[in-house]
Structures are given as C-alpha cells and as structure tokens.
Amino acid sequence: MNTAMNDSNEVLIDCQSVWKIFGGRAQAAVKAITERGLSKTQVLQDFDCVVGVSDASLQVRRGEIFCIMGLSGSGKSTLIRLLNRLIEPSLGKITVKGKEIARLNATELRDMRARNIGMVFQSVALLPHRTVLENAAFGLEAQGVAKEERHRIARAALEKVGLADWTSRYPRELSGGMQQRVGLARAIAADPEIILMDEPFSALDPLIRRQLQDEFRQLTKSLGKSAVFITHDLEEAIRIGDRIAIMKDGVIVQVGTAEEIVTKPADDYVSDFVAGISRIHLVKAHSVMRPVAEFRNSQPNCDVNALLRASPEADIGELIDLTTQSDRDAVAVVENGTVVGVVTIRGLLRGVAGKPAG
Amino acid sequence: MDISVITDTFDAWTDTTLGWISDNGEWLFEFIRSVLEGTYDGVLWLLQLAPFYVIAIIAALLGWRLINALSGVLAGLALVFCAVMGLWTETMSTLALVITATILALFVGIPIGIVAGFVRSFDRFLEPVLDLIQTLPPYIYLLPAIALLGYGPATALIATFIVAMPPAIRLTSLGIRMTPLEFIELGQASGLTTWQMFIKIRLPFAIPSVMAGINQSLMMAFGMVVIAGIVGSGGLGETIYSAVRTLDIATSINAAIAIVILTMVLDRLTQSAARRASGEAR
Numbered sequence: 320m321n322t323a324m325n326d327s328n329e330v331l332i333d334c335q336s337v338w339k340i341f342g343g344r345a346q347a348a349v350k351a352i353t354e355r356g357l358s359k360t361q362v363l364q365d366f367d368c369v370v371g372v373s374d375a376s377l378q379v380r381r382g383e384i385f386c387i388m389g390l391s392g393s394g395k396s397t398l399i400r401l402l403n404r405l406i407e408p409s410l411g412k413i414t415v416k417g418k419e420i421a422r423l424n425a426t427e428l429r430d431m432r433a434r435n436i437g438m439v440f441q442s443v444a445l446l447p448h449r450t451v452l453e454n455a456a457f458g459l460e461a462q463g464v465a466k467e468e469r470h471r472i473a474r475a476a477l478e479k480v481g482l483a484d485w486t487s488r489y490p491r492e493l494s495g496g497m498q499q500r501v502g503l504a505r506a507i508a509a510d511p512e513i514i515l516m517d518e519p520f521s522a523l524d525p526l527i528r529r530q531l532q533d534e535f536r537q538l539t540k541s542l543g544k545s546a547v548f549i550t551h552d553l554e555e556a557i558r559i560g561d562r563i564a565i566m567k568d569g570v571i572v573q574v575g576t577a578e579e580i581v582t583k584p585a586d587d588y589v590s591d592f593v594a595g596i597s598r599i600h601l602v603k604a605h606s607v608m609r610p611v612a613e614f615r616n617s618q619p620n621c622d623v624n625a626l627l628r629a630s631p632e633a634d635i636g637e638l639i640d641l642t643t644q645s646d647r648d649a650v651a652v653v654e655n656g657t658v659v660g661v662v663t664i665r666g667l668l669r670g671v672a673g674k675p676a677g
Numbered sequence: 678m679d680i681s682v683i684t685d686t687f688d689a690w691t692d693t694t695l696g697w698i699s700d701n702g703e704w705l706f707e708f709i710r711s712v713l714e715g716t717y718d719g720v721l722w723l724l725q726l727a728p729f730y731v732i733a734i735i736a737a738l739l740g741w742r743l744i745n746a747l748s749g750v751l752a753g754l755a756l757v758f759c760a761v762m763g764l765w766t767e768t769m770s771t772l773a774l775v776i777t778a779t780i781l782a783l784f785v786g787i788p789i790g791i792v793a794g795f796v797r798s799f800d801r802f803l804e805p806v807l808d809l810i811q812t813l814p815p816y817i818y819l820l821p822a823i824a825l826l827g828y829g830p831a832t833a834l835i836a837t838f839i840v841a842m843p844p845a846i847r848l849t850s851l852g853i854r855m856t857p858l859e860f861i862e863l864g865q866a867s868g869l870t871t872w873q874m875f876i877k878i879r880l881p882f883a884i885p886s887v888m889a890g891i892n893q894s895l896m897m898a899f900g901m902v903v904i905a906g907i908v909g910s911g912g913l914g915e916t917i918y919s920a921v922r923t924l925d926i927a928t929s930i931n932a933a934i935a936i937v938i939l940t941m942v943l944d945r946l947t948q949s950a951a952r953r954a955s956g957e958a959r
Contacts, residue, residue, distance in 0.1 A: 405865055433868030444863040448881050460877075461867045509867075 330414075331513055331545050332379040332402055337411030339397050339569075342368030349409045359569065371397040373569040375411075379513070384539055384546045386560030388553055394569035395549045399515050402547060403436045404428060416512070433462045437506030441518040443498045445490035451477065451501050452486035458509035469508075476508035477501070479538060496527035503535065507542065514539065516548040520555065532558050553592055557581075557601065565589050577601050598671050604638060605631035607670035608652045608660030618649075623658055626651040631659065635670045638662050695824050706825045713777075713831040721773035729760040732769075736942055743949040752945070755938040764913065764935045771912035772939060774830065774905070775898045778837035782894050785838075786845030787887065793846065794853025794883070803850075807843040815840050815901050819908050833902065833910030840901040844893030852886025853879055888951030895947055899940045913939075 340348050340362065348366040351357045359370045372394045379385045389395040400406040401413060404420050413420050416435060423431060437458065445454045452470060453460075455477050459469035477483055480500040490498055499519055506514050516535075520528045536559050539546050550556050556563045557577040564574045565585075573585035581601045584590035608631075611623060627645045629638055631654050641650045642664065652660040699706065724732065737753030759768045793800040818836035826832045856879045864874045906914025913932045920929035 400862075403866055405862060429868040429870065431868070432866055436866070438863075438866035440859055440863065442859040444857075444859040446860070446878075446881070457863075457877075458867045461869050461873060515866075 329381045330378045331381050331416055332377075332547065333412075333414040334375055334377045334402070335412045335414075337375045337398075337401060337413060338373055338409045339371040339394075339401060339406060340368045340409040341371055342366065344368055345409055353410065370569050371406075372401065372408075375566075375569075375571050377564055377571060377574060379545055379547055381512070381545055382540075382543055383561045384536065384548060384559055386548045386550060386556035386563045387566060388550055388556040388563055389566030390551055392568075393566040395551075395566050396517060397569075398566070399517055399547055399549050402513075402515060403432055403438060433458065433509065435511050436513045436515060437509055437511040438515040439499070439502045439506050439517065439519045441521055443490075443502045443519075445498055445501055445505075447490055449489075450486065451482065451488050451490065451493070454490065454501055455486075455504040455508050457505055462509065472510075473504070473508045476504040479507065480504045480534070494527075496523050496531060499523065499531065503538070507538070507544070512545060514544055514546045516546055518549050518551065521551065528555070529558075535559065553596060557596065565592070578603060578606070582606055599636045599639075600634050602635050602670040603631065604629055604633045604650075604652045604662055605660070607635070607638075607666040608662045609666060610660055611658055614649070614661040614663070621647065621649065623651055623661060626661065628653045628658075629662070630654065635667060638667055642667065695821065699825050702825075710826045710829075710831040713826075713834045714829065716781075717773055717777045717830050717834060720777050721770055724769045724773055725766075729765045730757065733757045733760075736946075739946055740942075743946055743953065748945060752942045755942055759935045759938055762931045762935060764916065764932060767911075767913045767916050767932065768935050768939060769912075771902055771914065771936070774833060774837065774902050774910060774912055774914075775895065775939075775943075778834050778902070779841055779891075779895050779898045781834070781838045782841035782898070783845050783891060786842040786890070786894065787849050790846040790849025790887075790890070791853055793850035794879075800850055800854075803846065807847060810839060811843050815904055816907075819905065823908050828909045830910055832908045833905030833914070836905055836908075837898050837901040841894040841898040844897060845887075845890045848886045848890030848893065849883065852883030852890075855886060856882045884954050885951065888947075888954045892944065892947040892951055895943055896940070899936070899943075903936060 338349065338352065340352075342348065344366045345368050348357070348362045348368040351365065352362065357365070359373055362368050362370055375394075375398055377385070387395045387398060397406060401408050402415065404413075404423075408421065415431065418427075418431070420428065420431065445451075446457065449457070452473055456464075456469040456473035459472060464472070474483070474486060477486055480503055482497060482500055482504065485493065485497065490501065493501065502519065519535075520531050523531065532555060535546075548556070548559055550559075553563075560577065562574060562576055563580055565572045565580065565588075567588055573580060573589050575583075578601050580589060581593045581596055581598060584593055614621075615623065626647055626649055627641045628651050629641055631652055633641075633652075638650055642648065642662075649661050649663045651658045652662060733753045733756040736756050737749040739749070740752035741749030756768075759765060789803070793803050815836070818839045819832060822832040822835045826835060860878050860882065861874075864878045869877065902910060902912070903914040903917060906912070906916070906918035909915060913936050916932040917929050917936075920926070920932065
C-alpha cells in the first residue's frame with residue numbers, strides 16, 4: 320500500500336466499458352447491446368431509450384487532473400455522476416480506489432462519498448440559510464466531525480481559496496466567483512483524494528474564470544489531489560487538464576494530453592474543435608523538429624553546433640523567442656547534451672498552423 | 678325498484694351506526710371531549726391571565742418586531758378596540774378556540790404532510806381526500822361531531838380542526854417535494870444519511886412552504902370558528918349567531934368587526950413570520 324501511495328501511475332478511478340441508458344426499457348436495451356451489439360440509434364428506435372454514456376473507458380491516475388470535454392448533451396455530466404454513483408451505470412465496471420463501486424452497500428457508498436470523493440457543482444449549491452463557514456464545513460458535518468474541529472478545518476480550507484475574511488457572511492452576499500470558491504473549499508475541507516468538478520466555472524465571466532482555473536490547478540497540485548473536471552470549453556480543458564477526454568454523443572472520441580489532441584486529432588469532430596486553439600504553448604519542439612541529417616543536407620553551410628539550443632519540451636512560444644534573438648533561422652534541439660533535431664522557421668510555421676513536421 | 682329505497686336504507690344505516698357508536702363509545706367520546714375542552718380551557722385561562730392591555734401590548738411588540746412600528750401600533754390599537762366594544766372575553770375565547778384547533782391541526786397535519794412529501798403513492802391517495810374535505814360545506818362537520826361530542830366547544834374544536842388541517846398537509850408535502858435537485862445531489866455526494874438529508878437539506882427548504890401552510894390553516898380555522906357558533910362554541914361566533922337570531926344588528930356588526938380585527942392581526946403576524954423564514958432561506 321505504501322508503495323502504491325507513492326506510485327504516480329496508480330489508477331484511482333477505472334471505468335471499463337461503462338454504459339448508461341435512460342428509459343423505461345433500459346434493461347432490455349442493455350441486453351440487446353451485450354448480445355447483439357446494437358448501436359445508439361438502434362437502441363433509440365427499438366427500445367425508445369436514450370443512451371447517455373456509451374462504452375466509455377477511462378483511467379484517472381493519482382495526482383492527475385483529468386478533463387472531460389464535450390458539448391451539452393454529450394453525456395459528460397452523466398459520466399461524472401457515474402463515478403460517485405449518483406447515477407447507477409446500466410452496464411460496465413467502475414472501480415474507485417480498487418473498490419468496485421456498484422458492489423458497495425449503502426453505508427460503504429456513503430463513506431466513500433464522504434471521505435474519498437468530493438464534488439463541486441456548476442450551480443455551486445451553497446445552502447442559503449448557512450454561513451460561508453458552515454457551508455464549507457458541510458461535508459465534515461455529514462461525517463459527524465465535532466463543531467469546533469470542523470470549523471477549524473473549514474476555516475483553513477477557506478483560507479486556501481482566499482476567503483478567510485468572509486466566513487460569517489451568507490452565500491447571497493458573495494459574487495459568483497467567490498461562491499464557487501466556497502464550493503471548492505467545501506470539497507477540499509473533507510480532504511478527499513478525488514474531486515469531481517461538474518462544469519464549476521461555466522457560469523463565471525471570462526476574467527474570473529481564468530483566475531479560478533489557475534488557482535484550481537495550483538491548489539489541486541499542491542494538495543496532491545486528483546480531479547475529474549467537466550467542461551464544454553476546450554481552452555479550459557487545455558489550461559487545466561493533464562489529460563483530456565473528448566466526448567461526443569455519449570462516446571469518448573479521444574483521450575490524450577492537450578498536445579496530443581491538438582496535434583493528432585482522432586477524427587474530424589476533434590480537429591474541428593482544435594482548429595481555433597492556439598498552438599503556441601501546446602506544441603513542443605520534439606514534434607516540429609527535423610532530423611539533424613536532413614537539416615544538414617538542405618543547408619550544408621549552417622553549423623548545427625553554432626545554433627542556439629532548446630530542450631525537446633520547449634514550446635513554440637519559447638522557440639520563436641530563441642529564433643528572433645538569434646541571427647540564424649534555426650534552433651537546435653538538445654537532449655542529454657546531443658543535438659537530436661533542428662527546428663527551422665518553416666517548422667515553427669507548420670507548428671503554429673497545426674500541421675506536423677514534414 | 679325505486680332508487681330512494683337505497684338512499685333511505687343508507688340514511689337509516691348511518692343513523693343506526695352513529696347511534697351505536699355514541700351508545701357504545703360513550704366513554705371514548707367523553708374522554709376526547711374532556712381532553713379537547715381541557716386544552717381549550719387551558720389556553721383560554723392563559724389568555725385571560727393578563728388584562729386586555731397586556732395582550733394588546735404583546736401584539737403590538739410582535740407587530741413591531743415582525744413587520745414594522747406602524748403595524749405594531751395598529752395591531753395593539755385594534756385589539757384595544759375589541760375591548761372597548763365590550764367584546765374582550767368573547768374575542769379571547771374565539772382566539773383560544775382558533776389557537777387550540779390550529780395547533781391540533783398542525784400536530785396532525787405536518788407529520789402527515791412530511792410522509793406525503795416522501796411517499797408519492799400516499800400523496801396521490803391523500804389528494805382526493807383533501808379535495809373532498811375542502812369542497813364539502815363546512816357545516817357538515819358539525820353534525821357528526823355534535824352527535825358524538827354534544828353541544829359545546831369540543832364539537833367546535835373538532836370541526837375547526839378538520840377544516841384547518843388540509844392546508845397544513847398540502848403545503849408541508851409540497852415543501853418537502855420542492856427541494857431543489859442540486860441540493861439533493863449535494864447531500865448524496867456528501868454522503869448524508871437519509872435522516873441527515875431530511876434534517877439538513879429537505880426541511881430547511883420546506884420551511885417557507887410549511888409556514889405558508891400554518892398561515893392558511895389559521896385562516897381556515899377563523900372561518901370555521903364563526904360557523905361553529907351554532908353548536909355553542911362560545912366566543913364571537915356564538916355572539917354573532919344569537920345576534921342574528923334576535924335580529925340584533927348592532928351587536929352582530931360589533932362582533933363581526935372584532936372577528937375581522939383578530940383575523941387580520943394574526944394573519945399579518947404569521948405571514949411576516951413566514952416571510953422572515955423564507956427570507957432567510959433565500
């Protein structure tokens with residue numbers, strides 16, 4: 320167990336082929352899917368059932384922020400509710416911290432939700448008749464923590480989100496952004512390993528939103544929490560997520576890092592989505608560089624060793640800076656002391672345009 | 678065969694049953710009557726403990742705290758006016774009747790409403806029953822009550838209790854069912870037990886609706902308590918009833934004014950208490 324705690328590859332949430340089907344004849348539809356492999360449209364036609372989530376598989380590792388991006392109706396809100404069993408899956412297996420949550424009894428499930436999985440809602444859901452402090456302490460109150468103790472912890476949590484001075488106010492006295500901070504404080508006060516974020520920042524104005532995105536990422540990382548973050552905004556997913564899953568019509572279309580999704584979109588739907596995304600900070604040197612030999616062939620006069628140097632993880636923004644500082648039109652990519660490739664201006668332009676090096 | 682035979686048989690059956698119940702259940706109804714009248718006497722004793730101006734001052738203070746200073750003054754003066762008309766004793770016994778019947782109605786109605794809020798099938802069964810209770814002319818409830826409990830305040834209390842209960846049940850049940858979905862989700866995601874969910878989430882959101890139900894029950898009780906003057910309820914209802922019988926228009930108007938004053942004062946007080954409760958929940 321101790322080794323597992325430190326293993327950054329430990330899988331905290333594991334979803335395997337999870338389906339959620341809504342409708343009166345969901346059971347029959349599930350049977351038809353397992354036996355005959357019916358498609359979503361067929362299920363709707365034959366059983367009058369809506370497929371909310373279709374054959375979704377994903378793994379969330381310890382310490383990771385996992386974003387699920389999709390438009391409304393894509394099933395992302397259903398999917399996140401399957402992870403803490405607010406919605407029962409129709410089919411498939413969901414394991415949280417090694418326990419299959421469908422098998423937990425009522426007490427075990429309550430305990431799991433109270434201690435291991437926090438949740439933050441788009442609507443914030445702060446209790447209007449309680450103060451900010453009492454709201455932040457709500458999860459601990461549910462666990463039966465004594466008043467003084469839970470208020471002390473809640474106060475510390477509010478401090479972390481910058482609301483130490485607002486503890487005795489009521490939610491209606493706070494702005495939207497501050498309310499959502501209380502929501503976050505309430506989730507972290509219970510000290511869960513996993514935080515489920517259901518479009519928490521969607522209703523906020525852009526400036527506050529960016530600020531909260533950065534704060535959230537920083538806070539989650541510094542506390543060593545894992546998070547599943549739902550959003551309909553790809554830029555938000557890129558800003559926050561270590562990995563991103565793109566959902567469409569209940570199906571997970573692609574899972575990968577921001578760079579993978581932007582540079583290698585799985586299908587037309589994803590490439591449409593990423594078309595407007597700035598590559599400057601996403602695309603790294605290793606994906607736009609040319610092999611050294613090829614560079615030498617095309618420009619025999621240029622001494623590779625005299626070029627300015629960058630690491631393979633340098634993004635296009637840094638490479639542009641280096642290129643503009645230098646009197647040459649190329650930057651050498653160096654790994655462990657050896658030059659592994661060269662980024663030319665052409666390569667940079669290709670990167671910015673979202674085309675792979677070639 | 679004539680249809681009237683059936684109805685005649687039914688009427689005869691009803692009469693015999695009622696007769697049988699009152700003969701054989703006398704000890705039970707005697708007991709119910711003494712409990713009801715005992716409670717009523719207790720409340721009345723409490724209200725008559727203080728002279729009229731103390732009650733008026735209490736009403737004024739409540740009006741000031743719950744609404745505003747002007748309303749407080751008006752509430753106090755209005756009650757003093759009842760005393761000036763020489764109807765203080767009657768006003769207080771009417772108030773005692775209304776309070777006793779409403780409290781009874783709430784004691785029974787709110788728990789039933791809570792259960793109905795949770796159990797959908799029970800609510801569906803209750804709906805037509807409450808409709809029936811509320812659409813039947815309120816006089817109806819006086820008849821079986823007078824047969825079983827006799828002439829006096831106990832009969833008035835039971836009839837008033839029946840009339841006052843439906844709004845408490847309906848609005849409590851509505852309040853319990855109205856909990857916003859996001860807060861139910863919050864409760865579930867925080868790992869609340871069923872009991873915690875009720876106490877910490879459902880009940881606080883239901884309180885404004887429950888308070889509205891209390892106010893409605895009170896108003897229904899006021900309506901009924903005047904009608905109950907016919908069965909010797911005592912108080913303003915009986916004053917009006919005997920004034921009507923002797924065509925004493927002046928007295929009936931005075932008593933009617935006193936009823937209006939009492940109703941309005943209590944309505945405003947409970948309404949603003951309700952608004953205060955919902956204001957905090959907003």
